[in-house]
Amino acid sequence: MLATLIVVFREVLEAGLVVGIVMAASRGVPHRGRWISGGCTAGVLGAVIVAGFAGTIASAVQGAGEELFNATILFAAVCMLGWHNIWMSRHGRELAMDATKIGKEVLEGTRPLYALALVCGMALLREGSEVVLFLYGIAVAGGSSAASMAIGGAFGVAAGLAAGAALYYGLLSIPLRYLFGTTSLLILFLAAGMASQGAAFLAAANVLPSLGDNIWDTSSLLTERSLAGQLLHILTGYTARPAGIQLVFYVGTLIVIGSLMRLFRNDPSAAGGQRAPVAPKIS
Amino acid sequence: MCIASLALALMLPAGAAEPEILITIKDHHFVPAEVPAPAGQKIKLIVKNEDATISEFESVEFHREKVVQAGHEITVFVGPLDPGSYEFFDDFHPETRGHLVVK
Numbered sequence: 001m002l003a004t005l006i007v008v009f010r011e012v013l014e015a016g017l018v019v020g021i022v023m024a025a026s027r028g029v030p031h032r033g034r035w036i037s038g039g040c041t042a043g044v045l046g047a048v049i050v051a052g053f054a055g056t057i058a059s060a061v062q063g064a065g066e067e068l069f070n071a072t073i074l075f076a077a078v079c080m081l082g083w084h085n086i087w088m089s090r091h092g093r094e095l096a097m098d099a100t101k102i103g104k105e106v107l108e109g110t111r112p113l114y115a116l117a118l119v120c121g122m123a124l125l126r127e128g129s130e131v132v133l134f135l136y137g138i139a140v141a142g143g144s145s146a147a148s149m150a151i152g153g154a155f156g157v158a159a160g161l162a163a164g165a166a167l168y169y170g171l172l173s174i175p176l177r178y179l180f181g182t183t184s185l186l187i188l189f190l191a192a193g194m195a196s197q198g199a200a201f202l203a204a205a206n207v208l209p210s211l212g213d214n215i216w217d218t219s220s221l222l223t224e225r226s227l228a229g230q231l232l233h234i235l236t237g238y239t240a241r242p243a244g245i246q247l248v249f250y251v252g253t254l255i256v257i258g259s260l261m262r263l264f265r266n267d268p269s270a271a272g273g274q275r276a277p278v279a280p281k282i283s
Numbered sequence: 284m285c286i287a288s289l290a291l292a293l294m295l296p297a298g299a300a301e302p303e304i305l306i307t308i309k310d311h312h313f314v315p316a317e318v319p320a321p322a323g324q325k326i327k328l329i330v331k332n333e334d335a336t337i338s339e340f341e342s343v344e345f346h347r348e349k350v351v352q353a354g355h356e357i358t359v360f361v362g363p364l365d366p367g368s369y370e371f372f373d374d375f376h377p378e379t380r381g382h383l384v385v386k
Contacts, residue, residue, distance in 0.1 A: 007375055055352055063358040066349055130339065133350055134375050137337035200346050206301075206325070206360040213345065213364050224343050241344055 004138070004152030005159070011131045012160025014234045015043075018123040020164035021190065022116045024171035025084065025183035032113060039117030043124025050125060051132035067205035070126060074198035077122045080115040081191040082257040085184050087112050089261040131157070184261070186235065192253040193237020199249035211244025301327040301360065306381065308332045308340075308351065308373065313381035322366045322385045331356035338379070342371035345383065 019040065026032040050057065050069075057065045131153075138149045174182055202208040219240035224233045232238035237250055304326055307314040311334065320326050330340045332351040340357065341348040345364060351357050364385045373379035 003377070007377070010374075054350060055355065058350065058352070058355070058357060066357075130350060133337055133352075134339075137353070137375070204347050204349070204359050204361070210325075210362065213362055219344065239346065241346070243346065246346075 001148040001152035001155075004149040005156040007134060008131055008153045008156025009159045010230065011127045011134070012157050013163055013230065015120075015123040015127045016160040016162075016164030017167055017231075017234050018164075018190065019120050020167035021171070021183060021186050022120055023168045024179065025088070025187060026113065026116055027172065027176075027179060029113060032116075035113040035117040036120055039119070039121035040124055043121035044128055046121065046125040047128030047132050050129040051136065054129065054133055061205075064205035064207070067201040068207070071198040071201040071205070073122045073126050074194045074201070077119050078191045078195045078198070078253060080112075080119045080122075081187050081194070082253075082260070084112050084115045084119075085187050085191075085257055086260045086264050087115075088180055088184050089265045091266065188254065188257055188261075189236045190234075191257060192250045193234070195253040196237045196239065196242070196246040196250040199245045200243060203243060203245050208245050211248065213243050214241040215244055215247055217241050301325045303327045303329055305329045305331065306340075308334055308338050308379070310334065311336075311373070311376050311379045313371075313373075313379060316381040318381060318383050320362075320364070320383050320385045323363050325360055325362050326364075328359045328361055329356055330359065337375060339374035340371065341374040342369060342383075344369040345371070347371075348374065 019036070022036060023032075026036065054066075057069055059065060061068055135150070135153050138146055138153070171179065171183065171186075199208060203210045217240065221240075222229045222232070222238070223240050224230055224238070229238065229240070239246060242250075301324070302321060304318060304320055306318055306328060308330065328340075330349070330351050332338050332353055332355055335353050337353055338351045339348060340351050340359065345361050347359050347361060349357050349359055361383070362385075364383070366385050369383040369385065371381055371383060
C-alpha cells in the first residue's frame with residue numbers, strides 16, 4: 001500500500017503544485033474556479049482517454065509517439081504560462097493596486113484565464129494518464145493486494161493534492177502587492193523547467209541532439225528522487241545531471257519570456273494614468 | 284572521404300547506426316541488470332516487458348522515462364554518454380533496478 005501511495009504521489013505532485021500556483025496567480029479573478037476546475041476536469045477525462053490509447057500513442061511515429069506527445073503538451077503549457085506572464089506584466093500592477101478600480105473587461109474579458117485553465121488541464125493530462133495506467137494495471141491484476149493498493153493510490157492522489165493546496169495557501173499569505181510578482185516569477189521558472197523536460201523528451205525520441213549528457217553532476221548532493229530534489233525539479237526544473245539541450249531550452253525560455261515581459265511591461269512613470277485603455281466608442 | 288562521411292553523419296538525422304541494446308523486464312527484474320553500453324555514441328535501448336504488469340522504465344541519471352505496457356516493448360534513445368554507471372529503474376515498481384555500464 002505504501003509503495004503504491006508513493007508512486008501515485010510522485011505522479012500527482014507535479015500537477016498538484018501547478019494547480020496550486022495557478023490558483024494563487026489568478027487570485028481575485030471572478031469565475032476562476034469555474035475555469036480552473038473545468039480545465040482540471042478536462043485534464044482528468046483526457047488522461048483516461050490517453051491511457052486508453054496508450055498503446056497506440058506509444059507505437060506511433062516509429063515508437064516515439066509518447067515522447068512527442070509529452071513534448072507537445074509541455075511546450076504548449078510553456079506557451080500558455082509565458083502568455084500569462086506577459087499579460088500579467090502589462091496588467092498585474094493594476095490588479096495588485098486596487099482591485100475595485102479595474103475595469104470589468106480587464107478582469108473578465110482579457111485576463112488569460114483560458115491559458116491557466118489549459119495549463120492545469122495539460123498538467124493533469126500528462127501526469128494523470130500515467131496514474132490511470134498504473135492503477136488500471138493494479139485493478140486488472142486483482143488479488144487480495146489490489147484493494148490495499150487501491151487505498152494506497154487514493155491516499156497518494158490526496159497527498160499530491162494536499163501539497164498543491166499547501167503551496168496555494170502559503171502563497172496567499174504573501175501580501176497582495178507582492179503576490180503577483182511572486183507568482184509570475186514562479187511561473188517563469190516553472191515554464192523554463194517544463195521546456196527543459198520537453199527537450200529531454202525530444203532527445204529521447206532522437207529528434208534533438210542531447211549536446212552532452214552530463215553538463216554537471218550534482219546527484220551526490222541532491223537527486224531528483226528525493227522529495228526535496230523532486231520539489232525543486234518541479235518548481236525550478238532542477239536536474240542533477242542535465243543534458244546540454246535541456247540547458248539551451250531552459251535558458252532560452254527564461255530569456256524569451258523574460259524579455260517579452262519587459263517589452264510589454266506597463267511602465268507607470270512613462271504613462272501617468274495609463275490605465276486600461278478605453279475601448280473605442282462606435283457611434 | 285573520411286571527413287566527408289563524418290560531416291554527412293553529423294548532418295543526417297541519426298539513422299539506423301545506433302547500437303541496439305535489449306533489456307527485458309521479467310519477474311520484476313531487469314535482464315540483464317548490468318547492461319554494458321558503448322561510451323560516446325547514441326544508443327538505442329529496447330525495453331521489453333514480459334511481465335503481466337505495467338512498468339515505467341525510468342532513469343534520473345540519463346533522464347528518460349517511458350511507460351512499458353505488459354507484453355509490449357519500447358525504444359528509447361540515450362546518450363552519447365560518458366563512461367560510468369547509470370542507474371535505471373521501474374518507476375511503478377521502484378525495487379526493480381538496473382545499471383547501464385558505459386565503457
